[in-house]
Amino acid sequence: QAAETVTMWTFLNPEKDSPRDRALRQIIENFEAANPEIDIAVESQVWSTLTEKFVVSHRSGTAPDIGWIVGEAMGLLINSDTAADLGPPIADKWDAAYRENLVLPQAYDWLTKDGKLHAMPIMAISLVLFYRKDLFAEAGIDVAKVKTWDAFADAAKKVQLEKDGRVERWGTGLHLSTEKTTMSPAANALMAQQGGRLFGEKCKAMLANEDGVRALQMQNGLITEAKVASPESFVYTLDDVIEQFTAGKVAITTAGNSRYGSIAQKAGWDAAGLGIMPWPSFDGTAPGPQLLSGWFAAVSKDSPRKEAAAKFVAYMTGPEAAELWTDPGGQVPIYKSVFAQAKFQAPAYDWMRELAGMWAAAEVWLPPDCNATRTFADLNTASQKVVLGEVSPMDALKAAEEATAARQ
Amino acid sequence: MLARPVRRLLDVGVSALIVTVALFPILWGFLSSFKPSAEIVSFPPRLFPSTITFEHYRAIYDTGILHYLLNSFLVSAGTIALCLACGTIGAYALARFSFRGKTLVTLVIIMVMSIPIPSLLIPTFTWISDLGLINTRLALVLVYTAYQLPFVIWILATYYQSLPEELEWSAAIDGYGKLATLWKIVLPLSWPGMVAATLFVITFAWNDFVVAVVLLSSEETRTLPIGIYNYLGFYGRDWGPLLAAAMVSIVPLLAIFLVLQRYFVAGMTGGSVKG
Amino acid sequence: MASVEASGEAIEFQGVSKRYGPAVALAGLDLAIAPGEFVSLLGPSGSGKTTTLNILSGLLRPDSGTVLIGGRDVTALPPERRGIAMVFQNYALYPHMTVAENLAFPLRAPGRRLPPERAAAKAAEVAAMLGIDALLARYPKEISGGQQQRVALGRAIVRDPSVFLLDEPLSNLDARLRLRMRRDLKALHQRLSSTIVYVTHDQGEAMSLSDRIAIYQSGELQQVASPHDIYRHPANLFVANFMGEREMNNVAGRIHDRQDGFFFEGGGLSLELGPRDSAWAALAGRAVTLGIRPEGVGVKPQGESWAVAASVHLVEPAGPDQILYAQAGPVEFCGRTKADDPVRPGESVDLHLLRSELYLFDAETGRTCAAAGEPLDGDLR
Amino acid sequence: MASVEASGEAIEFQGVSKRYGPAVALAGLDLAIAPGEFVSLLGPSGSGKTTTLNILSGLLRPDSGTVLIGGRDVTALPPERRGIAMVFQNYALYPHMTVAENLAFPLRAPGRRLPPERAAAKAAEVAAMLGIDALLARYPKEISGGQQQRVALGRAIVRDPSVFLLDEPLSNLDARLRLRMRRDLKALHQRLSSTIVYVTHDQGEAMSLSDRIAIYQSGELQQVASPHDIYRHPANLFVANFMGEREMNNVAGRIHDRQDGFFFEGGGLSLELGPRDSAWAALAGRAVTLGIRPEGVGVKPQGESWAVAASVHLVEPAGPDQILYAQAGPVEFCGRTKADDPVRPGESVDLHLLRSELYLFDAETGRTCAAAGEPLDGDLR
């Protein structure tokens, strides 16, 4: 019997040699060994346009069977109704024990709309705060005590290094550019106050309120009052800030946990000093939300090989693959069972365990059916307006809210 | 007029300034492409690598940059060939014939150049898919040509108009038809215009990312800019290979320029007509 | 196709006109040229000669009228299909080709396409004939003006064409070379018997080369006739004045019918034209302009002539001859005498006006009414 | 600065050379021109005339040598600072300017800078003089070749320059116009007394305009002298042959010292030059080339002449004269006689060689050793 070939678009390339590439290669090999009637053909894509292309090519009938979807663009996938329902072939078959094994149970609800499971999570990533353990130690700061934004600003001040009136190292990096945006501290603080929510009914953004003003002023204060972040933060993207952190120019930064490896590898300082801390909050009672995202697999609705495709997706997103994603892939496991394995008890995996703990405490997903991605940019614009344009925080937030509303 | 030595000095000074301004950012990138990864983004930045490493060049070689180069080369060559083939005859018509609708054609040229390319991407994708050309290099060639052709025609037509028409008359008398005249007389005399047009088209085709990323979807057809862009990865920017690839991508274009630059000569029509 | 296209073709212009805005470059040209004929176009600068050639070669579209070559209406035919060779007034050499390549270019044209060696050999041969064989490897901008002109000429010659248009092809050559070229052209014409239309400003050239000469003025053809006829029987005052190295001496007057015969009277002159019963009767009473060439004004009695008292005021040497200017009453006469005729400025002399050089033109129309001393029956042309 | 720059300046070339690769365009030119002098350059095509002008105007750098204008070494001076006006052989009109603008352009130059109305008025005036006033609004490509040439001329004239270089400025004009222009140039020269260097192929022009004529051959200056001297006392065979409408009749031979006097013998001729005790002695035994202009060959005895039996084989009319070709033994003579001299092809005639037209040239060097029938003491020049 001729093998059925299932095409998959991903930003990885199993023919190459990064840890994740190797993981995918192994996963495919394992799968093909177990399912000789199915061949997996990978077409490697540029990650940033992958989802859009998947959706558009679906429209023109040239879509692959499986597409990887980046979390930020999940709204596009779901709203455009491109994907096949993965409930019946995968999730509906799960038993309670299986569900219990999930690190991020909310993810599946998040991916479900109108009873249809649009995609399956492959790897989960959240925005976390990286900090320099070594510098904190030097300054005598106990990271566990940095629970409030005030404490955060204090700590940042302490690890900031100035020489001749010039800043050699900023306390914290802020990525407040309106390009390539993700959750800023202000957004985190705002969401924390609103129970992890940024959107209300009918995708109405909840920005222009007292909480928003407070969050915004806290963030701007880091630049203008505490002066622990660069005034150029308004043009920095997340990548810029992470690089500054890696270079040692910044002591605390936001970053996707997925960056752990590359930061550790390229750091201009001892990589042992790399740590992750929970988000502060205003009252310090609970940590700020862990905004989750990551990569997901969707099967094209029009694929003639839905069944085979779903089979592979099930495997690729299942516990067995999760192990490979963790080793060699270096991803934080999305099945608890992975942590149970002996080889993942090593100290090198401590941070993953820690992070999984944070996720459990503060897992948050943005509503996928809202056009939410650029709301963070709107918030950044608001931040810029307040600092540079002398607009009142409330007005700035109102404008942001309107901008978001116009987008829905 | 200034004394000679002063002029010389001024020349050298201005030249140095030009070179510095133009080259400094590139030099920065060039030197960085030989630094170990950790050193590239280190702070404080350092101009020269502490140790010279070729790891980034090896890395891009391993990711198959040669294949990307080949694709880019094919696409660029195809684009320039098509642009010049259609451009020369089109420009000739525009420069030398008077016909109804000439203004309209001029307007079309301006119109095409006026359209912001991003707004065409989605329809182009759909349309190219319908044509069954998606993920082919041919599609890129056609689309690039479509974007650049108006400009090529405009440059060439302007250049043709600056040539003495008597030479074409003479060729006609000597028994050459319009196309033969274009080929034997007009083209050889419009080298500077052709060089300029070629350079612009190739630079566009060689560096385009936006269209390529939309129309191409396999490793097989991937062009160099996509290869470069890929180093702006999901897991962070890979400055080393990114810069290495960018440096490599400059080389062919510069080589082409240096070769074509020979044809940048003045007074090509000297001695041809009185008047 | 053989390399010799020759054996000329007939050419005919029928009511061909061309205007540039309000300016008329050519007004209703009617001109028929026989196969193998050598016709020169002569006329003041800007009178439409080049325009005529350009229309004939197809480079210009006439506003109206028809052009026939070999009996075929070619008005709408593009230049490359008319089988015409042409020397451009401004040369139009191909700047990116060497002299050799320029010369060989027409031979390599589609439809003629000689093999490269044959073409090169032919080009070299023509170059030798033109004395530019040492320059074959040069580019047009590396040779002198006269050399460029010869290349332009060579490029037309090399084809052995059946119709051959030359726009002042020798103007930038020295006298010596011009004479040789003239001879070569003549030989070429005889060998190929091609039809040649030749624009020149050199009357000597036109006279010695042409079967017929066409005289233009302001876009209008004035006369087409053999060199001799043009010189001896100009159609009108313009032609008469234009031909010859210098203008005629012109005197306005009237033909008087007196008892003792017919007289020209005007400008203080009274010249007896003929007896009462002569053919002059037809002209009696007409207002005319008298014209007489300097060659017809001497200081010695020669043949039949009228004597006019005058005082010399300028004598210019001109090679073997001399030119004298003398005032006779209100009229200044210009005459030509042998260099050794002893006349000096200030002297009073008797100017002798040769009857055989006498012309009369209708004062209004300019038409010739008497030529070479004899009245014309009807008006010429 | 006033609009009249004039009152000419002296020009001097000192050992000026220019080569293009192996080709010598100008070889060690030494030439001094006095202020206000009118010098014509004459020579075959490609002999270095334009090169001379270009070096003088500063467009070309000589390979060696010095150029002085008004006593100042200008070899390194850029063209715009030499105060020279020039008519280019290829016109070089500004294609984007109308005729009026072309004409007015030199008046806009810094240091000359006339107010626009004055400049326009001046341009219009020059245009009127050149007969192109109706074309002022046209662009160069909209006018005829001769009109273009006149614009080029006008652009140089308009400046009233003190040094004035003209490269065949009248070659594309008809005879009538050329004559008028010649007169206007002469008047201009007299009015401004500017120094004029004039390249022409028309010997008549050179003769009638110039104070002195410089004859070139292959980049080498052959002779500089007044028109009369050039014609009557050519420095060598080349100059003698080059001047005059047609070449001299040349016969190779030797001067024999016989009992009955000195004789030229060669080509079957034996011409007695003078008695034994005459100045011819200095030339005795020399191999020489005899030269005699067609004007010196007639069919009637005139003055002192030698008779040579010959048979006529061709007679060509040439206006008031005729040219005859006759064979005398191995030598073909070309002669010029009055049109009414009755000679017919095939006839046997006695050719009369005029002693006053006899020239002898050293067979080796070409130097003139006898002119106008008389031996020269030393060699000329």
Added chain:
Amino acid sequence: MIPRAYRYLLPALLIEVAFVFAPLAIGIYYSFHRVRFFELGAFTWFQNYADVLSSSAFVNSLLVTTTFALTATVLTFVVGFALAIFLSREGAPQVAIRAVVLIPYVIAMLVGSMLLKWILSSDAGLLSLANAWLSLDLPTILGDPDYAMAALVANGVWRDSAFAMILLLAGLKSISPTLIAAARIDGAGTWLTFRAIVLPLLRPTIMITLVRLLLHFTNVLTFAFILTGGGPNDATETLTLRIYRVGFQDYDLGTANAMAVILAIVNIVAVSLLVYAFRRRGRG
């Protein structure tokens, strides 16, 4: 029978129709619809246009684009022209410098802008080094709205001067040296020769250069996208960046295409005016 001119233009016209006008038609069609998430929705007449025109963000981007495009065009043209003249001789040094100037043009735009951002950033880049070495206190460039615009313009000039230079150089080469010589003889010095001979003869080339630069700068995305991200405070959010964001980040193709159509119309009008001005002032 098709007239010959059109036969010659046919291949070009076919390609344009197939790959520009066809997609353009679809784009225009979109602009009259609600298109969200690449899904063609209801036909909304001019709703998108009305929305766009009444949006202050759009007006801001239009102003930004105008400021940026005009400044960059003028400066690039001037620099390019100066370069073309300075480097017009065919000596080895001139050729070498031309090649050098060309490098910013031929390097991938994205990489060029990234390098500039790196250098200009006062935290990571050389600016901080310069500050340290020279003990200067240079202002933050990218963090200040005015300086950021200046930086954006600088990026454009830095990259595209070579383009103007090449085009003008080609134009300069088409001018016959004889004419220059004639002008010198006529007594015109360098300046008058330049003004009265070179400039007018270069007019068509100058027009092309200006038009192309203007269109390039109104339509370019990369500079703003990479160098400033449109910030700070939207001071550099060009129209193209806005179109990109609305179309590809907000997935609102209807509005994006409406903006694109407006931008194209503005472009066409601006260019037509420019062309007209050039035509009117000279013929021949």
